[in-house]
């Protein structure tokens with residue numbers, strides 16, 4: 001007899017329907033699986049055979065043909081254990097399956113018949129939720145993740161036996177609240193706060209400016225000056241994520257199986273700090289069935305590249321496209337897959353290999369040639385995407401004993417949100433939202449400057465030898481500085497401060 005169940009395959013972040021057909025007929029006892037890679041098939045057969053017998057079902061002594069359709073869709077083997085095993089049980093007519101439902105199943109089986117958690121459940125659940133009469137039988141451990149999809153009916157199961165009970169209708173399904181309901185019940189909380197950072201007025205100002213105009217930032221300072229501490233707190237001053245943003249981020253983590261246990265929707269903006277030794281695929285994304293990398297885990301949040309010159313040049317080059325487009329394209333012979341990767345880039349570096357160049361307390365031991373080589377490791381194209389450079393000096397000891405109260409993240413965030421709202425309103429007819437994205441052609445229209453400001457800009461450009469590109473960056477930055485004061489016309493103070501964030505152009509690079 002022939003029996004069909006359904007499952008899903010994950011391509012990129014999206015789930016695609018798979019039909020799992022099981023046909024059992026008289027003939028030599030042999031099991032054939034079509035539609036899976038060879039290696040996965042053999043492992044799968046072993047698990048299903050044991051799981052069935054250990055759950056009290058006899059494996060049929062007949063000709064068993066299993067087809068996973070469509071055949072040309074790349075599939076990973078283990079999650080089809082559950083639909084295949086239940087398909088065999090149903091095709092053998094061991095049980096009577098509820099007729100009014102369309103069953104989707106996913107989950108790996110252990111030899112003793114337990115159902116193991118699987119990746120990508122949220123993408124599957126969001127798709128299944130939209131299909132009429134569909135119900136989803138899935139690993140119990142993935143329950144909370146599946147319930148984030150709006151209006152889904154699920155049977156979370158711990159064993160193959162429970163899955164069979166679900167098919168028969170002997171246990172009650174669970175229906176999700178809407179994700180939006182869950183979202184509004186909780187609030188965003190970070191476990192770090194800018195109030196923890198003593199002093200550092202200049203660095204904090206640079207960071208607030210970066211957050212306000214969505215500019216990328218490079219911090220240069222000796223070890224222990226607090227660069228990592230500052231970077232970690234940047235997500236806390238960005239506006240809270242909307243429901244749709246949070247859902248999108250949660251899906252990325254789900255696909256890689258990185259949601260914490262008892263997970264709910266991820267509502268804190270991500271902070272990712274990949275080490276410079278991380279592989280290309282680990283950072284950018286990849287694999288034979290492509291999965292997202294660190295830049296996608298930083299989506300809607302902060303990607304922190306500590307010790308920037310240690311990163312390989314070709315890896316830094318690969319960041320250019322996501323920095324332009326907010327997504328990364330992973331090319332494959334058959335089809336290309338794109339993952340979201342819209343993040344604020346925060347980079348940090350020492351001023352020289354030993355770390356103490358320019359330090360008032362400790363002598364730098366690097367030769368000028370070594371410093372030059374160190375600086376030149378950062379490619380021009382990536383520096384082109386970083387509007388703000390700021391020096392982070394080691395805090396003086398008096399700050400650590402100071403009892404002066406520092407501003408909290410919440411206070412800073414309020415200003416950042418106000419400033420971003422000005423930009424969103426100004427650019428509502430454009431394809432972009434923030435000052436950092438103003439195209440060259442629009443600069444003169446949206447960056448009106450006082451004549452004093454203009455004079456200062458041209459004078460500095462000539463005397464410091466800034467390029468035409470630097471001109472654009474200074475104007476975009478000055479636009480943000482003026483917006484922070486709610487001023488429509490950029491003046492000489494804004495220009496002067498913006499130039500100061502570019503001075504390192506000349507000094508180091």
Ligand SMILES: Nc1ncnc2c1ncn2[C@@H]1O[C@H](COP(=O)(O)OP(=O)(O)O)[C@@H](O)[C@H]1O
Pocket residue numbers: 196197198199200221222223224225226227228229230395
């Ligand atoms: N401004 C500061 N206020 C409070 N603590 C600080 C400050 N700067 C540095 N620290 C302390 O010094 C530690 C080292 O700072 P870190 O951010 O790791 O420096 P870096 O990344 O520049 O090497 C921090 O974890 C923190 O405990």
Ligand SMILES: [Mg+2]
Pocket residue numbers: 227228229306
């Ligand atoms: Mg550090």
Ligand SMILES: [Zn+2]
Pocket residue numbers: 352353354355356357364365366
């Ligand atoms: Zn040095």
